[in-house]
Amino acid sequence: MTDSRASRHDSRTEAIMKAALDVALEVGYARLSIEAVATRAGVGKHTVYRRWCSRGLLFLDAVLSLNTEGLSHPDTGDVVADLRETMTKAVKLLAHPPWGPLYRALIGEAQHDPEVAAALNRRFIEPQTADTLARLKAAKEQGEIAPDFDLDLAFDILSGPLYYRLLITQQPVTDDYIDSVLRAVFAGMSPRSRPVRRRS
Amino acid sequence: MTDSRASRHDSRTEAIMKAALDVALEVGYARLSIEAVATRAGVGKHTVYRRWCSRGLLFLDAVLSLNTEGLSHPDTGDVVADLRETMTKAVKLLAHPPWGPLYRALIGEAQHDPEVAAALNRRFIEPQTADTLARLKAAKEQGEIAPDFDLDLAFDILSGPLYYRLLITQQPVTDDYIDSVLRAVFAGMSPRSRPVRRRS
Structure with a gap:
């Protein structure tokens, strides 16, 4: 992949994950469909399925892409x-x-x-x-x-x-x-x- | 309701709950639909919806109808x-x-x-x-x-x-x-x- 194609790939991946989170927050995960995510991200369904084989795995990637910094333990001696x-x-x-x-x-x-x-x-x-x-x-x-x-x-x-x-x-x-x-x-x-x- | 209508009502309720458990065990809850349950129980979809307003509440009733006897605590002093x-x-x-x-x-x-x-x-x-x-x-x-x-x-x-x-x-x-x-x-x-x- 050339640099510009790779970067378009990355930005699409991010747009799809963000769309999945938005749709889940708005209508609930139970009603989240690949179709709704694709529409929200402005891509075709196949573009989503090329990256993730199920909505569960897409949703997992999307949730784990959220920031969880600072969850490691400090050591103050107490x-x-x-x-x-x-x-x-x-x-x-x-x-x-x-x-x-x-x-x-x-x-x-x-x-x-x-x-x-x-x-x-x-x-x-x-x-x-x-x-x-x-x-x-x-x-x-x-x-x-x-x-x-x-x-x-x-x-x-x-x-x-x-x-x-x-x-x-x-x-x-x-x-x-x-x-x-x-x-x-x-x-x-x-x-x-x-x-x-x-x-x- | 006459006795025989009430008893038909009860036996249908039980048949629907049993069908819900069977379908969930066979294809997994994610793919359980009211339609599949109705078909399995040999009733119409409306017969199911008259008793339960969602598949979640039907499934809850069905799971809790299973036997959980003996889960209360004995008291042997230890x-x-x-x-x-x-x-x-x-x-x-x-x-x-x-x-x-x-x-x-x-x-x-x-x-x-x-x-x-x-x-x-x-x-x-x-x-x-x-x-x-x-x-x-x-x-x-x-x-x-x-x-x-x-x-x-x-x-x-x-x-x-x-x-x-x-x-x-x-x-x-x-x-x-x-x-x-x-x-x-x-x-x-x-x-x-x-x-x-x-x-x-």
């Missing part, structure tokens, strides 16, 4: 404060358009389309998990986390309740909620004075 | 064992057809349809939460849970990680995973010897 900062930022993104409704719609689509689910994990969830894990490893080395705590679970336990609110009860995830989750997860449910019963 | 038993049963249901793919599809639809989301909460999530809460309250009174632990959070923290696996990473939720979550949530992430830092 793991609870650092987790709180990142969780608060993530939740703020998700509380409002465009991210909020688009990300929920994307996870909705992932329930019906295994390709979308796999790509969402590979491109978004796994890097986030790795970043949290690195921060938690440092905290463990600094004695802020119990030496026998299974860090592979930590991301599920910290983000599970937030996803649960986002996707199931759909109650707002407030700063107070994040704070309560952190407090609860760090303190644990067991009374502090007695050992935790374990199944051997 | 809260971790009782939670483990109920979580294991729930996860077994969700690991296989018909519940697994159908429930995931239902939550997917709830991301696009606020009426489905609201009804799912009212009819399924809230009763489950209340049952867990009652079991945890008893455990707190028996000294198995720290007196200052916020029980309103407990359901989110216990089920959040399971939903996270089911809906996001889509990794299998094994008995070992349930056990690890229970251990982690009861023990907490903090080292046991030092007090948990709290924001006042």
Whole structure:
């Protein structure tokens, strides 16, 4: 491809992704069709299908093209404060358009389309998990986390309740909620004075 | 309605719900249409629309008509064992057809349809939460849970990680995973010897 053709290709790709987000925000993902996206982007349907084989994968690319800078964890030496900062930022993104409704719609689509689910994990969830894990490893080395705590679970336990609110009860995830989750997860449910019963 | 008309009404309602589940399991919820359901049930489209105003609400009724007996918590005096038993049963249901793919599809639809989301909460999530809460309250009174632990959070923290696996990473939720979550949530992430830092 010559430079000018490559650049026209890129700008068309961007126009299609932007059109997909606009249409999803306006009429909802359930009514988003390749045809509506093509019309909005001013291209033919085949131009869309040449780039994406399903509306789910187009929508995934479009949502992940949105800016999510600043979602990596700082390291101030206080793991609870650092987790709180990142969780608060993530939740703020998700509380409002465009991210909020688009990300929920994307996870909705992932329930019906295994390709979308796999790509969402590979491109978004796994890097986030790795970043949290690195921060938690440092905290463990600094004695802020119990030496026998299974860090592979930590991301599920910290983000599970937030996803649960986002996707199931759909109650707002407030700063107070994040704070309560952190407090609860760090303190644990067991009374502090007695050992935790374990199944051997 | 006379008795025989009422009974014909009921049996048609059941036939339509069964058809909706069959079609969803065969071709996936994304391709489930009222037309396909009506054809499968041997009724006209209007017969379906007279009972349900959207395919989402029909699907919700159909999924919730499936048997979920035995998901209430026993009380053996050991809260971790009782939670483990109920979580294991729930996860077994969700690991296989018909519940697994159908429930995931239902939550997917709830991301696009606020009426489905609201009804799912009212009819399924809230009763489950209340049952867990009652079991945890008893455990707190028996000294198995720290007196200052916020029980309103407990359901989110216990089920959040399971939903996270089911809906996001889509990794299998094994008995070992349930056990690890229970251990982690009861023990907490903090080292046991030092007090948990709290924001006042």
